[in-house]
Amino acid sequence: SQTIHQWPATLVQPVGSPLSLECTVEGTSNPNLYWYRQAAGRGLQLLFYSVGIGQISSEVPQNLSASRPQDRQFILSSKKLLLSDSGFYLCAWSVLSGGIRDTQYFGPGTRLTVL
Amino acid sequence: AQSVTQLDSHVSVSEGTPVLLRCNYSSSYSPSLFWYVQHPNKGLQLLLKYTSAATLVKGINGFEAEFKKSETSFHLTKPSAHMSDAAEYFCVLVGSARQLTFGSGTQLTVLP
Numbered sequence: 554s555q556t557i558h559q560w561p562a563t564l565v566q567p568v569g570s571p572l573s574l575e576c577t578v579e580g581t582s583n584p585n586l587y588w589y590r591q592a593a594g595r596g597l598q599l600l601f602y603s604v605g606i607g608q609i610s611s612e613v614p615q616n617l618s619a620s621r622p623q624d625r626q627f628i629l630s631s632k633k634l635l636l637s638d639s640g641f642y643l644c645a646w647s648v649l650s651g652g653i654r655d656t657q658y659f660g661p662g663t664r665l666t667v668l
Numbered sequence: 669a670q671s672v673t674q675l676d677s678h679v680s681v682s683e684g685t686p687v688l689l690r691c692n693y694s695s696s697y698s699p700s701l702f703w704y705v706q707h708p709n710k711g712l713q714l715l716l717k718y719t720s721a722a723t724l725v726k727g728i729n730g731f732e733a734e735f736k737k738s739e740t741s742f743h744l745t746k747p748s749a750h751m752s753d754a755a756e757y758f759c760v761l762v763g764s765a766r767q768l769t770f771g772s773g774t775q776l777t778v779l780p
Contacts, residue, residue: 559711596758596770597712643711656702657768659711 555580559644559660566667572617572631574663576644579625584646586627587657588619591641603627639667670695672761674771682779687731687746689774691759694740700762701742703733706773707755715757718742729753754778 556579566572578584588600599612601619609619616635620628627644644660675690693699700719704712716727723735729752733744742759759771 596772597768599768641709645712656714656717658714659704661711662709664709 555646555658557644557646557658557660559642559663561663562661563664564666566634566665568636568667569633572629572634572638572665574629574642574644574665576627576629576660577625578627578646581625581646581648583624584648585657586621587645587647588627588629589643589645589659591643591662592639597643601629634667636667639665641665670699670761670769672759672769672771674757674759674774676774677772678775678777680777680779681749683751684748687744687749687753687776689744689757689759689776691742691744691771692740693742693759693761695761701733701735702760702762702768703727703731703742703744704758704760705755706758712758715744749776749778751778751780 558577560575586603589597590600591597600617601609601611603609603621606621606624609621616638617629617631642663642665645657647657671694673692679689681687698720702717703715705715706712715731716725716733718725718735726732731744731746733742735742754777756773756775758773761769
């Protein structure tokens with residue numbers, strides 16, 4: 554069966570510090586991978602998605618970047634965190650297929666607080 | 669353009685009574701719709717999904733949803749609420765490039 558891991562579970566960082574959040578998927582090959590942010594009291598916002606190694610699409614201009622160094626690894630980074638980067642970050646995966654109705658499965662999330 | 673509207677930001681029910689969480693959608697093509705549940709500080713768990721098969725979809729934990737094209741709705745129901753159902757629920761529309769459009773969420777409170 555497939556599983557998705559995210560770490561760390563919680564993180565408190567000062568403004569201006571770097572960030573690296575990691576997401577890995579087990580039990581599947583060549584998945585689509587996604588990073589979402591959920592700010593307090595708001596819905597989920599898609600930040601990045603990837604359909605393969607080294608292929609990253611950015612949905613919104615922001616202080617963050619993403620990389621996919623391996624098939625089942627997705628990393629969210631920042632060189633300098635802003636207060637507005639605080640939120641709950643969720644990684645998700647779906648099976649790559651010809652259709653557009655793939656179900657996305659979410660990881661447990663990382664709670665980031667920028668002080 | 670497509671959108672999802674969850675009509676209630678908060679719903680409160682007593683344990684053992686029915687649950688109704690409302691969702692309306694707007695889409696220019698035949699949609700796929702999901703319901704996810706999120707417990708505090710947890711990831712999202714898929715409850716059920718509609719992908720143009722049966723209009724009445726049964727999910728986990730006794731939840732079900734009915735797709736009504738004429739009403740552009742996909743309301744989530746459960747006959748009898750349990751305390752463990754207290755969580756936030758998201759109605760989600762699948763768009764192009766496998767991207768999801770999320771509703772704003774409905775917080776379900778279950779009273780003893």
